[in-house]
Amino acid sequence: MRNREYQKNLLKIIEDIKKKNPDFYVGGSCIGEICLVNNCGKDATHKIGEEILDGDPHPMRHNLTNYVCCEHYQMVLGNIAKLQCEEQRHDLYSEQTNLLSGL
Ligand SMILES: [Zn+2]
Numbered sequence: 191m192r193n194r195e196y197q198k199n200l201l202k203i204i205e206d207i208k209k210k211n212p213d214f215y216v217g218g219s220c221i222g223e224i225c226l227v228n229n230c231g232k233d234a235t236h237k238i239g240e241e242i243l244d245g246d247p248h249p250m251r252h253n254l255t256n257y258v259c260c261e262h263y264q265m266v267l268g269n270i271a272k273l274q275c276e277e278q279r280h281d282l283y284s285e286q287t288n289l290l291s292g293l
C-alpha cells in the first residue's frame with residue numbers, strides 16, 4: 191500500500207487524465223494498491239477475484255482477491271482484458287505513475 195502523500199498524487203493524476211479523457215477509469219479501491227505479482231511493484235489498475243464454485247467445502251467464505259497492474263491482468267485474462275485497458279486509457283495512467291515511482 192502506498193503512503194498517503196503518494197495516494198494524493200495518484201488522485202491528482204486521475205483527475206487530470208479524466209479532464210481530457212472522459213473514458214478513463216480506474217476503480218477507487220485500486221488507488222494506492224501495488225501489483226505484487228513477481229514483485230512487479232507497479233500501481234494497481236485492476237482487482238481480480240476468485241470465483242467460488244459449486245461444491246466448494248467452504249462456500250460462504252470470502253473469495254480470494256488481489257490487486258494487479260494491466261500487464262498482469264492481461265496475462266491472466268487475455269486479449270479481451272487488453273481491449274478493456276485500451277478503452278479505459280490505462281496507458282495514460284501507467285505513463286504518469288511510472289514517473290511517480292521513479293521506474
Ligand atoms: Zn504487475
Ligand SMILES: [Zn+2]
Nearest residue numbers: 235260275280
Ligand atoms: Zn488495465
